Amino acid sequence: MGTTTPQRRQRHDPVERRKQLIGIGLQMLTERPLHEITVDAVAAQAGISRTLLFHYFPTKQDFYAEVVRAAGRRMLRAAFPAGRDSPSELDDVTDGYLSFIERRHELYTGLFRGTAPGDWLHDIAQETRTQMVDQLLLTLGIQRPAPMVRAAIGAWLSFAEELCLDWAAHRPGNRDRVLALLRGSLRNVVELADGDSN
Template identity: 35%
Template sequence: MLNSVDADHTAQSGPPAARTRTRLSQDERRRQLLGIGLRMLVEKPIQDLSLDAVAAEAGISRGLLFHYFPTKTDYYDAVVGAALRRVLRNISPDPDVAADLALRQFVERFYAQVDRRREFYLALVFGSDAISIGGEGVESHRMTVAHRVVDAVGLEPATTPVVHGWTAYVEDRALLWSGTAAAERVPLADEVAHCCRALTALLAA
């Protein structure tokens, strides 16, 4: 009977008596769908994520997915936002450390993030211009990173535009470094020192 079917459930195959249903709250379902998207984003650019595949893995219909994210772009943007927040957590320096150490930690962790998940980072940042990747979303992320560096290093707020440009420079160098064969790479310590000196020079200009 139609009125006996839940709007949001996962049904397992088998005779009626053996079927089980799992109901999730709206927040739980959204987190589940975002988690699936993040996992898929490791392997492919955001625009290649199949909403049918996401819904199937979650055990819901494609139509029900749109109950939680009204459009495909809404879902893609939510996945990208979650991924960028994860990156930000991974690259942030420890709280309450000296300014020079905070700066080194940021650069080291940025390089480590890009090196460990290079394809993921490329898919995240350069996946598509149609949504917030490579555009407003990434620029907002870079600005958030810049503010985090300014606060951690104890710089004046007026330096934020300079730090913002520097974070893009660090990103470019990290991508080039991670794309180089390990045996041919400049030592990470040298890269970190170079990036730190570059910021000092920019701030002194």
């Protein structure tokens, strides 16, 4: 009669373990506010000790920051399906951005709005906004934007955010109308901002 060899506990590669822990944090973030996520709950779900979690993230804030950055990357992937440093179609961008906020408007509000300069959440929100502006310039085929054009696209993002959040919460109009407004306003803003350089 054969004998079975006991299975050894699988050890995770550090990079994979970090990804696993961030993934658990992201999943929890869809269910509760950031401040209600505890490192103890994350560690327990991962099957590790709290002490081991702090081997991968020096502090609780470091862990939270990586989870929020991952949430920002998810939004960027939703808005720019062609991937980083590749141009996406403007129709896909506006539809993806609106869809993300439609599904996650409470999460988006909690993470990216109402923060003050100097706050770590504010800094991550600004990082994400800068990446969105860069990707929008790529989508629009603008290789060397004038400072006014970059500033105008950043201001358009504030408008788009407000419009999408209001629509997601209150549904004041037709979805296609919102998308048309997003696309048309972006084109108009860029054209007007670029007027001095023509």
